[in-house]
Amino acid sequence: MSEATSNPPLPRTLEGRHVIVTGGGVGIGLGIVRRFAAAGARVALTTHSRSADDVVAQLADEGLDVLGLRFDATDSEQVTAAVDLLADRLGGLDVVVNNSGGLLARHTIAETSDVHWDAVWRVNVSSTFYVSRAALRHLGEGGRIINISSLAGSNGGGNGSAPYATAKAAVDGFTRALAKEIAPHGITVNAIAPGLILDTPFHETFTPPADQEKTIASIPVGRAGFPDDVAAAAEYFARDDSAFVTGTVLDLNGGVHFS
Numbered sequence: 001m002s003e004a005t006s007n008p009p010l011p012r013t014l015e016g017r018h019v020i021v022t023g024g025g026v027g028i029g030l031g032i033v034r035r036f037a038a039a040g041a042r043v044a045l046t047t048h049s050r051s052a053d054d055v056v057a058q059l060a061d062e063g064l065d066v067l068g069l070r071f072d073a074t075d076s077e078q079v080t081a082a083v084d085l086l087a088d089r090l091g092g093l094d095v096v097v098n099n100s101g102g103l104l105a106r107h108t109i110a111e112t113s114d115v116h117w118d119a120v121w122r123v124n125v126s127s128t129f130y131v132s133r134a135a136l137r138h139l140g141e142g143g144r145i146i147n148i149s150s151l152a153g154s155n156g157g158g159n160g161s162a163p164y165a166t167a168k169a170a171v172d173g174f175t176r177a178l179a180k181e182i183a184p185h186g187i188t189v190n191a192i193a194p195g196l197i198l199d200t201p202f203h204e205t206f207t208p209p210a211d212q213e214k215t216i217a218s219i220p221v222g223r224a225g226f227p228d229d230v231a232a233a234a235e236y237f238a239r240d241d242s243a244f245v246t247g248t249v250l251d252l253n254g255g256v257h258f259s
Helices: 027-038 052-061 076-090 114-135 162-185 201-206 209-217 227-238
Strands: 018-021 042-047 067-070 095-098 144-148 188-194 249-252
Touching: 018 027, 018 076, 027 042, 027 052, 027 095, 027 227, 042 052, 042 076, 052 067, 067 076, 076 114, 095 114, 095 227, 114 144, 114 162, 144 162, 144 227, 162 188, 162 249, 188 227, 227 249
Parallel strands: 018 042, 018 095, 042 067, 095 144, 144 188, 188 249
Antiparallel strands: none
16 A cells, blocks of 8 residues: 555645645645545546546545546647636646656657657656746736646756756746746745655656665665655645745755755
């Protein structure tokens, strides 16, 4: 059992909050959906790799009532229509979590094609921009935008991840720029930069077990992270009492790296 499903009941710190989580069908995104719904939020998840109906049914079996929609976060028109639709179905919009993203494949810079470079940029950076822009039509005072970045954005990532590391560094920059722009409207923008987070397709696909063990041995707190570690940080950023925190990129890596 993952740590995301073994925690005691949460206080309902997000009661009355209306939330969209992109990439909410697996891994970190699914952990955030679980935690937010358990904390009282009305949550809509989006997914591209899985059937949204399947994810919603899975969560219903866990006692969590969420909405779901499958769409392509790299398509500007789809994003705008989806955010409008979900905000209407939720009855408003208070929090957006931009979790869509991925490494896609490992290539050296010399081997990286234009197609791969563009695809990594679009799934990590363009998706964050498109969703945030669409959300601003609905967010008001007390609104929250939370971007999921990566340790790779500040340390350059592992071998073969230059496009991904570059894209996540751009997400960090976008977070700070948007935070400055919309702070006068009472909306905060923050990012979380996770390190090694297990129970995720990302590391199951791209980080062999031997590399995982090597990384864990280097983590000062003595363990890898799990989706609920990220979700706990996201929950704080989503709450009313985080209103004085904006433009922050939170390192969440067990002490491996400080940016």
